[in-house]
Amino acid sequence: MSGMNRQWLLRSRPVGMVQESDFELKETPVPAPGEGQALVRNTYLAFEPAMRGWIEDRPSYMPPVGIGEVMRGMTVGEVVESNFEGLAPGDLVSGMAGWQEYVLGDALLTKLAPGTEPTFALSILGATGMTAYFGLLDVGRPQAGETVVVSGAAGATGSIAGQIAKLQGCRVVGIAGGPEKCRWLAAEAGFDAAIDYKREDVGVRLSELCPDGIDVFFDNVGGEILDAVLARIAQKARVVLCGAISRYNEAELPPGPSNYSNLTIQRGRMEGFIVMDFIPRFAEAAGKLTAWCAEGKLVWQVDVQEGFENAPKTFLRLFSGANVGKQLLKL
Amino acid sequence: MSGMNRQWLLRSRPVGMVQESDFELKETPVPAPGEGQALVRNTYLAFEPAMRGWIEDRPSYMPPVGIGEVMRGMTVGEVVESNFEGLAPGDLVSGMAGWQEYVLGDALLTKLAPGTEPTFALSILGATGMTAYFGLLDVGRPQAGETVVVSGAAGATGSIAGQIAKLQGCRVVGIAGGPEKCRWLAAEAGFDAAIDYKREDVGVRLSELCPDGIDVFFDNVGGEILDAVLARIAQKARVVLCGAISRYNEAELPPGPSNYSNLTIQRGRMEGFIVMDFIPRFAEAAGKLTAWCAEGKLVWQVDVQEGFENAPKTFLRLFSGANVGKQLLKL
Numbered sequence: 254m255s256g257m258n259r260q261w262l263l264r265s266r267p268v269g270m271v272q273e274s275d276f277e278l279k280e281t282p283v284p285a286p287g288e289g290q291a292l293v294r295n296t297y298l299a300f301e302p303a304m305r306g307w308i309e310d311r312p313s314y315m316p317p318v319g320i321g322e323v324m325r326g327m328t329v330g331e332v333v334e335s336n337f338e339g340l341a342p343g344d345l346v347s348g349m350a351g352w353q354e355y356v357l358g359d360a361l362l363t364k365l366a367p368g369t370e371p372t373f374a375l376s377i378l379g380a381t382g383m384t385a386y387f388g389l390l391d392v393g394r395p396q397a398g399e400t401v402v403v404s405g406a407a408g409a410t411g412s413i414a415g416q417i418a419k420l421q422g423c424r425v426v427g428i429a430g431g432p433e434k435c436r437w438l439a440a441e442a443g444f445d446a447a448i449d450y451k452r453e454d455v456g457v458r459l460s461e462l463c464p465d466g467i468d469v470f471f472d473n474v475g476g477e478i479l480d481a482v483l484a485r486i487a488q489k490a491r492v493v494l495c496g497a498i499s500r501y502n503e504a505e506l507p508p509g510p511s512n513y514s515n516l517t518i519q520r521g522r523m524e525g526f527i528v529m530d531f532i533p534r535f536a537e538a539a540g541k542l543t544a545w546c547a548e549g550k551l552v553w554q555v556d557v558q559e560g561f562e563n564a565p566k567t568f569l570r571l572f573s574g575a576n577v578g579k580q581l582l583k584l
Numbered sequence: 585m586s587g588m589n590r591q592w593l594l595r596s597r598p599v600g601m602v603q604e605s606d607f608e609l610k611e612t613p614v615p616a617p618g619e620g621q622a623l624v625r626n627t628y629l630a631f632e633p634a635m636r637g638w639i640e641d642r643p644s645y646m647p648p649v650g651i652g653e654v655m656r657g658m659t660v661g662e663v664v665e666s667n668f669e670g671l672a673p674g675d676l677v678s679g680m681a682g683w684q685e686y687v688l689g690d691a692l693l694t695k696l697a698p699g700t701e702p703t704f705a706l707s708i709l710g711a712t713g714m715t716a717y718f719g720l721l722d723v724g725r726p727q728a729g730e731t732v733v734v735s736g737a738a739g740a741t742g743s744i745a746g747q748i749a750k751l752q753g754c755r756v757v758g759i760a761g762g763p764e765k766c767r768w769l770a771a772e773a774g775f776d777a778a779i780d781y782k783r784e785d786v787g788v789r790l791s792e793l794c795p796d797g798i799d800v801f802f803d804n805v806g807g808e809i810l811d812a813v814l815a816r817i818a819q820k821a822r823v824v825l826c827g828a829i830s831r832y833n834e835a836e837l838p839p840g841p842s843n844y845s846n847l848t849i850q851r852g853r854m855e856g857f858i859v860m861d862f863i864p865r866f867a868e869a870a871g872k873l874t875a876w877c878a879e880g881k882l883v884w885q886v887d888v889q890e891g892f893e894n895a896p897k898t899f900l901r902l903f904s905g906a907n908v909g910k911q912l913l914k915l
Binding site for chain 1: 637643644645806811825826827828831837838839840841842843844845846847848849850851852853854855856857858861
């Protein structure tokens with residue numbers, strides 16, 4: 254194997270909205286696999302809003318991506334050469350191989366079960382599905398008959414979280430941007446109702462749709478939507494802090510939710526989690542999610558863009574709300 | 585029994601800082617006890633910051649005190665006449681008898697065990713001690729060796745919560761206003777350190793005193809102090825929302841803590857509670873707290889003002905930080 258490897262490096266730390274110019278394309282020779290290594294050609298990159306946090310220079314649950322380093326990201330790739338026992342040319346692997354065409358793989362790359370679609374591996378079986386499963390069930394702990402609200406509900410994670418809540422016997426209200434996303438939530442994903450935050454008053458609609466209060470809120474957005482929900486929580490409510498996409502591209506840290514003190518009056522709890530803490534239980538979740546998909550109980554969407562050169566542009570789609578479902582890039 | 589009964593009524597709903605003029609003094613005849621009633625002469629009124637919330641006209645865990653109604657509050661009183669089986673003249677009772685000299689008592693008043701000091705009944709055995717006990721132990725769940733921070737630490741509830749944390753084997757840092765309160769925390773209440781928020785940079789001092797992060801925060805204050813703590817929580821931290829005295833007298837709801845999203849990065853939890861939910865377990869807490877006091881393991885302070893006419897003025901002491909320990913009024 255010879256030729257050139259293209260990589261997207263982090264060029265600068267964004268201040269405010271992340272820009273394509275915060276990344277730079279570099280060409281280097283395709284590396285040769287050493288002892289115990291496999292050479293993998295990435296075929297899909299996966300994008301998620303949390304990656305915006307990975308390029309901030311502050312302490313977090315992972316070290317920040319360094320300036321000049323290959324941008325971190327989940328991938329699926331195909332083994333092209335292998336000195337690694339258990340991997341053979343043609344095998345598909347997934348892992349955190351980053352924004353590059355070729356990577357030297359080792360034990361950190363996981364071989365996909367034969368027949369697994371890369372798009373399925375990167376959405377339902379990837380961080381997205383795992384985040385929805387453990388965030389909703391382990392942190393949110395919904396009970397049958399409860400009212401669950403999901404923000405970013407048409408997004409990859411939100412749509413799965415809401416459907417899992419339906420499978421627990423909950424009433425589920427989604428908040429999303431635009432009539433098409435709201436239609437999909439109600440018509441395809443089985444949500445009981447959807448609120449279009451771009452055209453409706455979220456607080457008024459939540460009061461109408463959740464007259465007995467909100468038992469579980471699965472939040473991907475933060476900001477005014479979180480505040481509107483906190484004003485309407487039921488007793489013993491659980492607010493799952495999955496993400497806060499409205500905050501990620503702010504140059505200054507925005508204020509928190511004024512209504513947080515309603516957690517006292519309603520004896521509520523607001524809790525964050527990091528999906529990597531659940532790695533020992535990923536197989537359990539993968540089994541459940543795969544079965545639900547096979548039975549047609551769980552629908553999911555992927556938004557597949559094309560071309561390695563479009564990686565930064567594709568990442569930015571997450572923050573304009575352009576993506577419909579899991580954002581992937583096919584190389 | 586005849587004569588006049590003085591009562592403090594709620595005259596107006598405060599906008600911003602509560603004023604003495606929000607209450608009015610009224611004289612009515614002392615009522616005569618009917619069948620199954622006892623006439624009780626209140627001897628102590630107890631005050632707590634949460635009472636500020638009871639005079640707001642908004643949904644909460646109790647209905648608001650109505651305009652023209654006797655101000656709600658915990659009391660200890662002495663039975664002067666009784667048609668209630670089990671109560672005899674001279675018995676001491678505690679309950680929510682409100683800001684008035686005389687009240688008709690019934691089953692809602694609890695007879696104090698003989699020999700119980702009214703000041704002990706209204707602090708350690710009252711809402712204060714119960715709030716500290718259940719808020720810290722059941723919501724905060726401190727483990728030996730953990731770092732616990734308490735705001736409003738020299739206050740009635742905060743000082744007990746911090747000492748209970750010490751009894752669990754935790755390192756305890758208190759935040760209080762003024763050198764005298766901080767001296768008392770370290771010298772008398774056994775806190776490991778105290779931060780004077782009026783003279784020190786709370787964030788800088790927390791970073792110095794809690795280099796491994798804050799495991800449990802027992803918050804009575806809210807505002808900037810809560811934000812400074814959230815920026816410094818350890819993994820799996822628990823933030824106990826006991827109160828938010830910095831917010832109670834604001835005419836407009838202040839913003840929430842910007843750093844709430846650190847709950848996600850640190851997999852933390854922020855949780856509120858209402859002490860009344862723990863009524864079935866009050867006897868357990870009373871037993872533990874009484875034993876700790878008897879063994880000299882728990883110190884507590886009461887601030888006893890005098891004269892029924894001073895009830896509103898005494899209530900306001902809570903919000904200027906004038907009180908040292910549990911604020912009581914002896915009638």
